[in-house]
Amino acid sequence: MTPTITAFESSPDRAQGLARDMRVRWALEEAGQPYEVRLVSFKAMKEPAHRALHPFGQIPTYEEGELALFESGAIVLHIAQRHAGLLPHDANARARAVMWMFAALNTVEPPILELQTAKFAEGDKPWSAERLPLIKDRIRARLDDLAVRLGDADWLDGAFSAGDLMMVHTLQRLKPSGLLDDYPNLAAYVARAEARPAYRRAFAAQLAVFTGAHPAG
Ligand code: GTB
Numbered sequence: 001m002t003p004t005i006t007a008f009e010s011s012p013d014r015a016q017g018l019a020r021d022m023r024v025r026w027a028l029e030e031a032g033q034p035y036e037v038r039l040v041s042f043k044a045m046k047e048p049a050h051r052a053l054h055p056f057g058q059i060p061t062y063e064e065g066e067l068a069l070f071e072s073g074a075i076v077l078h079i080a081q082r083h084a085g086l087l088p089h090d091a092n093a094r095a096r097a098v099m100w101m102f103a104a105l106n107t108v109e110p111p112i113l114e115l116q117t118a119k120f121a122e123g124d125k126p127w128s129a130e131r132l133p134l135i136k137d138r139i140r141a142r143l144d145d146l147a148v149r150l151g152d153a154d155w156l157d158g159a160f161s162a163g164d165l166m167m168v169h170t171l172q173r174l175k176p177s178g179l180l181d182d183y184p185n186l187a188a189y190v191a192r193a194e195a196r197p198a199y200r201r202a203f204a205a206q207l208a209v210f211t212g213a214h215p216a217g
Contacts, residue, residue, distance in 0.1 A: 002034050003064040005075075006053070007209065009039040015210030017203050020072040021060040023169050025205055027076040027162065029198035031083035039209060073105050073166065080162040087162055100156050100163025104170045108146065111138040112173050139179055147183045154192060168193040 005028075007021035021037075028035045044050055046057040053061045054070040061068065062075040069075050077098065080086035087094045114135045122128050146167075150156060155164045168190050174180045180187050193199055207213070 001065045002036055003028070003062055004036045004038055005063075006038050006040050006050075006059045006061045007206065008059060009041045009044075009209075011206070011210045015207045017206055018173055019059065019206070020169075022202060022206055023072040023165065024060045024062060024075050024079070025202035026165055026169070026199055027079045027086060029201045030160075030165070030196075031079055031085045033079070033083055037205070037209075073101055076162050076166060077101060086165065088159065093158060096157045097161035097163040100161065101166045104163065104166035108142050108167065109170045109173075111135060111142060112170060115139060115177065116173070136177075136179065139174070140182075143179065143183050143186060147186050150185055150189055152185065154189075160193075160196070164189075164193060 005021060005024050007025075008019055011019065013019060025035070025037075040050060040059060045054075045059065050061075051057050053063070053068050056070070058070070060072055060075065061070045062078070063069075067078075069078060076086070080097075087097050115132075118128060118131050118135055122131070155161065156167060157163065171180060171186060171190050175190075180190065194203075
């Protein structure tokens with residue numbers, strides 16, 4: 001059964017692929033699975049019909065037959081467990097790939113989200129200018145350690161996995177801040193992932209929502 005995912009009807013990031021439906025699109029493309037997209041407005045996201053799918057009134061969601069999921073991490077894990085291409089066969093390597101998914105979401109993403117909140121939701125507060133450098137230091141501490149662990153490897157643990165997918169999408173959110181520029185191996189890691197055909201197809205599909213164009217092939 002073809003799954004249906006939800007995405008923003010109008011893209012606040014002007015289709016840079018930063019919204020989290022991109023993780024789900026990318027995972028489905030890596031797995032070679034077709035999908036349908038239902039676009040939702042900010043108003044519709046907060047209405048009961050959408051909240052029945054997503055209690056917090058957000059995107060993305062994933063519906064497949066009787067299964068309805070929210071949370072990009074849970075959705076990507078579901079896709080990765082059900083289809084080849086995103087998790088290794090070896091049980092230990094598979095556990096480590098899942099570990100990297102959690103590391104992206106629980107360890108690397110939180111200070112990055114704090115930066116977004118500080119800039120866009122709290123930027124007008126009198127204490128904002130003092131808080132920003134502290135948050136940036138917390139992000140750099142994570143990037144320092146991640147850069148050491150990645151070293152000159154292509155991916156975090158052997159072949160590309162759902163762990164890399166989640167980590168790369170998390171790091172992409174830093175691009176406007178320039179913080180990634182101080183970490184050439186992490187910047188190259190992100191670029192390597194963005195060059196993957198599956199990423200490019202997913203990116204084109206979400207861009208097409210913004211431009212009204214139809215992605216090629
Ligand atoms: N933990 C959840 C998950 O991983 O699925 C978080 C889901 C989430 O934050 N969804 C956001 C949303 O629906 C969209 S992705 N927000 C609307 C709301 O909460 O009312 C976050 C996002 C939004 C915008 C940009 N951007 O414009 O650059 C980037 C990312």
